[in-house]
Amino acid sequence: MGHRALLAYRRDDTDDGPADDTPPFDDADRPLSREADETAEDPRYDLHRSHWGGADFALCGRLSADTPFATDSSFAVDPEPIATDCSLAEIVGEHLDFLHHEAVYRVGTDYETTAFHVCWFGLEGDCEEVERSETVGHGALVAVGDDADYFRGWFRGTKTVVGDAVDRECFSPAEATDYLAERVTAWDADREVILPD
Template identity: 60%
Template sequence: MGHRALLAYRRDETDRADEPAETESAPDRASDDGPTYDLHRSHWGAADFALADRIRADSPFAADTAFAVDPDPVATGVTLADAVANYVDFLHHEAFYRVETDYETTPFHVLWFGLDADSEAVDRSETVGNGALVEARAVDDTDADFLRGWFRGTKAVVGEMVDRGALAPDEATDCLAARVCAWAGDREVFVTE
Protein backbone atom coordinates (compact mmCIF):
# COMPACT_ATOMS: atom_id res chain seq x y z
CA MET A 1 0.00 0.00 0.00
CA GLY A 2 2.80 2.46 0.77
CA HIS A 3 2.88 5.67 2.76
CA ARG A 4 2.16 8.28 0.10
CA ALA A 5 3.37 11.83 0.44
CA LEU A 6 2.96 14.92 -1.70
CA LEU A 7 5.81 17.42 -1.69
CA ALA A 8 5.76 21.06 -2.74
CA TYR A 9 9.19 22.32 -3.82
CA ARG A 10 9.36 26.10 -3.85
CA ARG A 11 10.39 27.49 -7.18
CA ASP A 12 13.16 30.01 -7.48
CA GLU A 13 11.70 33.38 -8.47
CA THR A 14 13.89 33.34 -11.61
CA ASP A 15 12.06 30.16 -12.68
CA ARG A 16 8.79 32.08 -12.49
CA ALA A 17 9.94 35.06 -14.53
CA ASP A 18 9.99 33.12 -17.80
CA GLU A 19 6.75 31.23 -17.14
CA PRO A 20 3.49 32.24 -18.84
CA ALA A 21 0.61 33.28 -16.56
CA GLU A 22 -1.17 29.98 -17.11
CA THR A 23 0.43 26.67 -17.95
CA GLU A 24 -1.04 23.41 -19.08
CA SER A 25 -0.10 21.80 -15.77
CA ALA A 26 -1.72 24.56 -13.70
CA PRO A 27 -4.83 25.82 -15.53
CA ASP A 28 -6.51 27.17 -12.39
CA ARG A 29 -3.44 28.90 -11.08
CA ALA A 30 -4.18 31.47 -8.42
CA SER A 31 -3.76 35.08 -9.45
CA ASP A 32 -1.94 36.15 -6.29
CA ASP A 33 1.75 36.94 -6.27
CA GLY A 34 2.66 34.34 -3.65
CA PRO A 35 5.45 31.87 -4.20
CA THR A 36 4.83 28.96 -6.53
CA TYR A 37 5.80 25.33 -6.13
CA ASP A 38 6.41 22.19 -8.13
CA LEU A 39 4.57 19.17 -6.76
CA HIS A 40 6.22 15.76 -6.49
CA ARG A 41 5.19 12.38 -5.09
CA SER A 42 6.89 9.87 -2.86
CA HIS A 43 5.40 6.41 -2.48
CA TRP A 44 6.99 5.81 0.94
CA GLY A 45 7.79 9.37 2.07
CA ALA A 46 5.04 9.62 4.69
CA ALA A 47 6.43 6.78 6.81
CA ASP A 48 7.29 8.47 10.12
CA PHE A 49 7.87 11.75 8.23
CA ALA A 50 11.06 10.13 6.93
CA LEU A 51 11.75 12.86 4.39
CA ALA A 52 11.81 15.67 6.97
CA ASP A 53 15.56 15.36 7.45
CA ARG A 54 16.56 13.48 4.29
CA ILE A 55 16.01 16.20 1.68
CA ARG A 56 19.21 18.20 1.26
CA ALA A 57 20.97 20.28 -1.38
CA ASP A 58 23.18 17.32 -2.28
CA SER A 59 20.14 14.99 -2.44
CA PRO A 60 17.04 17.11 -3.20
CA PHE A 61 14.87 14.06 -3.96
CA ALA A 62 16.35 11.79 -1.27
CA ALA A 63 17.33 9.40 -4.05
CA ASP A 64 19.78 7.61 -1.76
CA THR A 65 16.97 6.46 0.55
CA ALA A 66 14.04 4.06 0.49
CA PHE A 67 11.76 7.12 0.65
CA ALA A 68 12.88 8.65 -2.66
CA VAL A 69 10.82 11.37 -4.29
CA ASP A 70 9.84 11.02 -7.94
CA PRO A 71 11.83 13.76 -9.74
CA ASP A 72 9.12 14.12 -12.40
CA PRO A 73 6.64 16.72 -11.12
CA VAL A 74 2.91 16.10 -10.85
CA ALA A 75 2.30 19.82 -11.44
CA THR A 76 4.41 22.93 -11.77
CA GLY A 77 3.95 26.58 -10.86
CA VAL A 78 1.11 26.16 -8.35
CA THR A 79 0.54 28.12 -5.17
CA LEU A 80 0.17 26.33 -1.84
CA ALA A 81 -3.52 27.25 -1.79
CA ASP A 82 -3.94 25.62 -5.21
CA ALA A 83 -1.98 22.55 -4.10
CA VAL A 84 -4.17 22.10 -1.01
CA ALA A 85 -7.41 22.66 -2.91
CA ASN A 86 -6.68 20.67 -6.05
CA TYR A 87 -3.81 18.21 -5.58
CA VAL A 88 -3.72 16.87 -2.02
CA ASP A 89 -5.81 13.71 -1.78
CA PHE A 90 -6.66 13.90 1.91
CA LEU A 91 -7.67 10.25 2.05
CA HIS A 92 -4.66 8.77 0.26
CA HIS A 93 -1.78 11.14 1.07
CA GLU A 94 -0.50 10.53 4.59
CA ALA A 95 1.93 13.46 4.66
CA PHE A 96 2.62 16.73 2.90
CA TYR A 97 5.98 18.51 2.83
CA ARG A 98 6.88 22.07 1.91
CA VAL A 99 10.46 22.29 0.65
CA GLU A 100 12.05 25.75 0.45
CA THR A 101 14.73 26.74 -2.08
CA ASP A 102 17.41 26.12 0.59
CA TYR A 103 15.86 22.63 1.13
CA GLU A 104 14.52 23.45 4.57
CA THR A 105 11.65 20.99 4.81
CA THR A 106 8.44 21.40 6.80
CA PRO A 107 6.27 18.28 7.23
CA PHE A 108 2.49 18.45 7.64
CA HIS A 109 -0.10 16.01 8.95
CA VAL A 110 -2.90 15.34 6.44
CA LEU A 111 -6.43 15.29 7.92
CA TRP A 112 -9.39 14.24 5.77
CA PHE A 113 -12.76 15.81 6.62
CA GLY A 114 -14.75 12.98 5.01
CA LEU A 115 -17.43 11.56 7.29
CA ASP A 116 -18.23 8.38 5.32
CA ALA A 117 -17.28 6.11 8.22
CA ASP A 118 -18.49 8.45 10.95
CA SER A 119 -22.01 9.31 9.81
CA GLU A 120 -24.82 7.20 8.40
CA ALA A 121 -26.19 10.33 6.73
CA VAL A 122 -23.06 10.83 4.61
CA ASP A 123 -22.69 8.43 1.70
CA ARG A 124 -19.60 9.80 0.01
CA SER A 125 -17.14 12.58 0.75
CA GLU A 126 -14.70 14.19 -1.63
CA THR A 127 -11.09 13.26 -0.98
CA VAL A 128 -9.41 16.12 -2.87
CA GLY A 129 -10.06 19.61 -1.51
CA ASN A 130 -11.66 18.34 1.69
CA GLY A 131 -9.36 18.56 4.66
CA ALA A 132 -6.55 20.31 6.48
CA LEU A 133 -2.78 20.23 6.67
CA VAL A 134 -1.32 20.75 10.13
CA GLU A 135 2.37 21.46 10.69
CA ALA A 136 4.15 18.56 12.36
CA ARG A 137 6.27 20.02 15.15
CA ALA A 138 7.77 16.94 16.71
CA VAL A 139 8.44 14.47 13.97
CA ASP A 140 7.83 11.44 16.13
CA ASP A 141 5.17 8.82 16.69
CA THR A 142 3.85 10.42 19.88
CA ASP A 143 2.82 13.68 18.17
CA ALA A 144 1.36 11.90 15.15
CA ASP A 145 -0.47 9.27 17.22
CA PHE A 146 -2.00 11.90 19.51
CA LEU A 147 -3.22 14.03 16.61
CA ARG A 148 -4.65 11.03 14.74
CA GLY A 149 -6.49 9.83 17.86
CA TRP A 150 -7.79 13.29 18.71
CA PHE A 151 -8.98 13.83 15.14
CA ARG A 152 -10.69 10.41 14.92
CA GLY A 153 -12.58 11.23 18.12
CA THR A 154 -13.52 14.68 16.86
CA LYS A 155 -14.80 13.26 13.56
CA ALA A 156 -16.86 10.66 15.44
CA VAL A 157 -18.57 13.37 17.50
CA VAL A 158 -19.18 15.57 14.45
CA GLY A 159 -20.52 12.57 12.51
CA GLU A 160 -22.94 11.82 15.34
CA MET A 161 -24.08 15.46 15.29
CA VAL A 162 -24.84 15.10 11.56
CA ASP A 163 -26.80 11.88 12.16
CA ARG A 164 -28.87 13.57 14.87
CA GLY A 165 -29.63 16.54 12.61
CA ALA A 166 -27.72 19.05 14.72
CA LEU A 167 -25.35 19.81 11.82
CA ALA A 168 -25.72 19.69 8.06
CA PRO A 169 -22.79 17.98 6.25
CA ASP A 170 -21.39 21.32 5.02
CA GLU A 171 -21.64 22.72 8.55
CA ALA A 172 -19.79 19.62 9.77
CA THR A 173 -16.87 20.51 7.52
CA ASP A 174 -16.79 24.03 8.93
CA CYS A 175 -16.92 22.59 12.45
CA LEU A 176 -14.00 20.23 11.74
CA ALA A 177 -11.98 23.09 10.25
CA ALA A 178 -12.60 25.26 13.31
CA ARG A 179 -11.70 22.44 15.72
CA VAL A 180 -8.47 21.64 13.84
CA CYS A 181 -7.44 25.32 13.83
CA ALA A 182 -8.18 25.61 17.55
CA TRP A 183 -6.20 22.44 18.33
CA ALA A 184 -3.25 23.52 16.19
CA GLY A 185 -2.64 26.69 18.17
CA ASP A 186 0.39 28.42 16.69
CA ARG A 187 1.19 25.61 14.23
CA GLU A 188 0.81 26.46 10.57
CA VAL A 189 -2.49 25.14 9.16
CA PHE A 190 -3.90 25.03 5.63
CA VAL A 191 -7.64 24.35 5.43
CA THR A 192 -9.51 23.81 2.18
CA GLU A 193 -12.27 26.28 1.44
Protein backbone atom coordinates in the same frame (compact mmCIF):
# COMPACT_ATOMS: atom_id res chain seq x y z
CA MET B 1 -0.65 0.34 -0.76
CA GLY B 2 2.25 2.49 0.45
CA HIS B 3 2.40 5.64 2.53
CA ARG B 4 1.84 8.28 -0.12
CA ALA B 5 3.11 11.81 0.28
CA LEU B 6 3.17 14.95 -1.82
CA LEU B 7 6.12 17.34 -1.74
CA ALA B 8 5.90 20.99 -2.73
CA TYR B 9 9.36 22.26 -3.73
CA ARG B 10 9.67 26.05 -3.58
CA ARG B 11 10.46 27.69 -6.92
CA ASP B 12 12.58 30.77 -7.49
CA ASP B 13 10.17 33.65 -8.12
CA THR B 14 12.65 35.23 -10.52
CA ASP B 15 13.06 32.05 -12.56
CA ASP B 16 10.45 31.32 -15.19
CA GLY B 17 11.92 27.87 -15.62
CA PRO B 18 12.88 26.14 -18.84
CA ALA B 19 10.39 25.64 -21.63
CA ASP B 20 9.43 22.14 -20.49
CA ASP B 21 8.35 23.46 -17.05
CA THR B 22 10.80 21.23 -15.16
CA PRO B 23 13.30 22.70 -12.73
CA PRO B 24 16.88 23.12 -13.99
CA PHE B 25 19.26 20.32 -13.01
CA ASP B 26 23.01 20.05 -12.82
CA ASP B 27 25.05 17.07 -14.01
CA ALA B 28 24.32 15.16 -10.79
CA ASP B 29 20.56 15.40 -11.37
CA ARG B 30 20.15 17.85 -8.51
CA PRO B 31 18.04 21.00 -8.81
CA LEU B 32 20.34 23.99 -9.21
CA SER B 33 20.54 26.28 -6.20
CA ARG B 34 17.86 28.95 -6.30
CA GLU B 35 18.17 32.24 -4.50
CA ALA B 36 14.58 33.21 -3.64
CA ASP B 37 12.73 35.47 -1.28
CA GLU B 38 11.07 32.97 1.07
CA THR B 39 8.72 35.67 2.32
CA ALA B 40 7.04 36.33 -1.04
CA GLU B 41 3.27 36.70 -0.75
CA ASP B 42 2.41 33.98 -3.26
CA PRO B 43 5.34 31.59 -3.49
CA ARG B 44 5.17 29.00 -6.25
CA TYR B 45 5.95 25.31 -5.98
CA ASP B 46 6.67 22.26 -8.11
CA LEU B 47 4.74 19.25 -6.88
CA HIS B 48 6.33 15.81 -6.56
CA ARG B 49 5.21 12.53 -5.03
CA SER B 50 6.71 9.80 -2.90
CA HIS B 51 5.14 6.36 -2.60
CA TRP B 52 6.52 5.73 0.91
CA GLY B 53 7.35 9.25 2.15
CA GLY B 54 4.26 9.52 4.36
CA ALA B 55 5.49 6.82 6.76
CA ASP B 56 6.15 8.57 10.08
CA PHE B 57 7.12 11.75 8.20
CA ALA B 58 10.32 9.96 7.22
CA LEU B 59 11.44 12.60 4.71
CA CYS B 60 12.03 15.24 7.40
CA GLY B 61 15.78 15.73 7.63
CA ARG B 62 16.48 13.63 4.52
CA LEU B 63 16.24 16.32 1.84
CA SER B 64 19.25 18.48 1.06
CA ALA B 65 21.11 20.04 -1.87
CA ASP B 66 23.05 16.77 -2.17
CA THR B 67 19.97 14.53 -1.87
CA PRO B 68 17.00 16.66 -3.01
CA PHE B 69 14.83 13.61 -3.70
CA ALA B 70 16.17 11.25 -1.00
CA THR B 71 17.05 8.72 -3.69
CA ASP B 72 19.45 7.09 -1.23
CA SER B 73 16.51 5.96 0.91
CA SER B 74 13.41 3.77 0.64
CA PHE B 75 11.31 6.96 0.83
CA ALA B 76 12.57 8.32 -2.50
CA VAL B 77 10.73 11.16 -4.21
CA ASP B 78 9.89 10.91 -7.91
CA PRO B 79 12.07 13.58 -9.61
CA GLU B 80 9.41 14.07 -12.30
CA PRO B 81 6.94 16.71 -11.09
CA ILE B 82 3.22 15.99 -11.32
CA ALA B 83 2.47 19.73 -11.45
CA THR B 84 4.58 22.87 -11.72
CA ASP B 85 4.31 26.52 -10.75
CA CYS B 86 1.49 26.00 -8.22
CA SER B 87 0.50 27.96 -5.14
CA LEU B 88 -0.07 26.06 -1.90
CA ALA B 89 -3.77 26.88 -2.20
CA GLU B 90 -3.85 25.23 -5.64
CA ILE B 91 -2.05 22.17 -4.33
CA VAL B 92 -4.44 21.79 -1.39
CA GLY B 93 -7.56 22.57 -3.41
CA GLU B 94 -6.81 20.79 -6.71
CA HIS B 95 -4.01 18.22 -6.41
CA LEU B 96 -4.09 16.75 -2.91
CA ASP B 97 -6.29 13.71 -2.40
CA PHE B 98 -6.95 13.91 1.34
CA LEU B 99 -8.04 10.28 1.53
CA HIS B 100 -5.05 8.73 -0.24
CA HIS B 101 -2.12 10.85 0.98
CA GLU B 102 -0.70 10.58 4.48
CA ALA B 103 1.62 13.57 4.47
CA VAL B 104 2.52 16.75 2.63
CA TYR B 105 5.93 18.40 2.80
CA ARG B 106 6.80 21.98 1.94
CA VAL B 107 10.44 22.20 0.86
CA GLY B 108 12.21 25.56 0.82
CA THR B 109 14.91 26.57 -1.63
CA ASP B 110 17.40 25.82 1.17
CA TYR B 111 15.71 22.40 1.64
CA GLU B 112 14.27 23.35 5.00
CA THR B 113 11.31 20.99 5.19
CA THR B 114 7.96 21.41 6.93
CA ALA B 115 5.78 18.33 7.29
CA PHE B 116 1.99 18.47 7.48
CA HIS B 117 -0.68 16.06 8.69
CA VAL B 118 -3.34 15.41 6.04
CA CYS B 119 -6.75 15.70 7.71
CA TRP B 120 -9.61 14.49 5.52
CA PHE B 121 -13.04 15.85 6.48
CA GLY B 122 -14.97 12.98 4.89
CA LEU B 123 -17.47 11.45 7.31
CA GLU B 124 -18.85 8.39 5.51
CA GLY B 125 -16.88 6.10 7.82
CA ASP B 126 -18.12 7.96 10.88
CA CYS B 127 -21.85 8.40 10.28
CA GLU B 128 -24.74 6.94 8.34
CA GLU B 129 -26.05 10.27 7.04
CA VAL B 130 -23.06 10.88 4.75
CA GLU B 131 -22.75 8.35 1.93
CA ARG B 132 -19.87 9.92 0.01
CA SER B 133 -17.47 12.81 0.57
CA GLU B 134 -15.13 14.55 -1.81
CA THR B 135 -11.51 13.57 -1.34
CA VAL B 136 -9.85 16.45 -3.23
CA GLY B 137 -10.14 19.89 -1.67
CA HIS B 138 -11.98 18.55 1.39
CA GLY B 139 -9.75 18.75 4.43
CA ALA B 140 -6.89 20.61 6.07
CA LEU B 141 -3.14 20.44 6.40
CA VAL B 142 -1.82 20.82 9.94
CA ALA B 143 1.88 21.31 10.63
CA VAL B 144 3.47 18.37 12.43
CA GLY B 145 4.68 18.87 16.00
CA ASP B 146 6.19 16.59 18.63
CA ASP B 147 2.74 15.10 19.27
CA ALA B 148 2.13 13.49 15.87
CA ASP B 149 0.59 10.26 17.18
CA TYR B 150 -1.55 12.10 19.73
CA PHE B 151 -2.78 14.54 17.08
CA ARG B 152 -3.77 11.70 14.72
CA GLY B 153 -5.75 10.03 17.49
CA TRP B 154 -7.35 13.32 18.50
CA PHE B 155 -8.44 14.03 14.94
CA ARG B 156 -9.89 10.52 14.45
CA GLY B 157 -11.81 10.88 17.73
CA THR B 158 -13.07 14.32 16.79
CA LYS B 159 -14.36 13.03 13.45
CA THR B 160 -16.16 10.19 15.22
CA VAL B 161 -17.93 12.63 17.55
CA VAL B 162 -18.79 14.99 14.68
CA GLY B 163 -20.14 12.08 12.63
CA ASP B 164 -22.38 11.09 15.53
CA ALA B 165 -23.59 14.70 15.76
CA VAL B 166 -24.52 14.62 12.06
CA ASP B 167 -26.50 11.41 12.55
CA ARG B 168 -28.33 13.04 15.48
CA GLU B 169 -29.10 16.05 13.25
CA CYS B 170 -27.09 18.42 15.45
CA PHE B 171 -24.97 19.35 12.42
CA SER B 172 -25.62 19.30 8.71
CA PRO B 173 -22.73 17.78 6.71
CA ALA B 174 -21.69 21.31 5.63
CA GLU B 175 -21.75 22.54 9.24
CA ALA B 176 -19.70 19.49 10.24
CA THR B 177 -17.03 20.44 7.69
CA ASP B 178 -16.92 23.99 9.03
CA TYR B 179 -16.69 22.68 12.59
CA LEU B 180 -13.81 20.34 11.74
CA ALA B 181 -11.97 23.24 10.09
CA GLU B 182 -12.48 25.33 13.24
CA ARG B 183 -11.28 22.54 15.51
CA VAL B 184 -8.04 21.80 13.62
CA THR B 185 -7.33 25.53 13.39
CA ALA B 186 -7.84 25.94 17.13
CA TRP B 187 -5.70 22.91 18.01
CA ASP B 188 -2.59 25.05 18.48
CA ALA B 189 -2.51 28.78 17.79
CA ASP B 190 1.19 28.58 16.89
CA ARG B 191 0.77 25.71 14.43
CA GLU B 192 0.31 26.39 10.75
CA VAL B 193 -2.97 25.17 9.23
CA ILE B 194 -3.71 25.29 5.50
CA LEU B 195 -7.29 25.02 4.28
CA PRO B 196 -8.53 24.92 0.67
CA ASP B 197 -9.87 28.23 -0.64
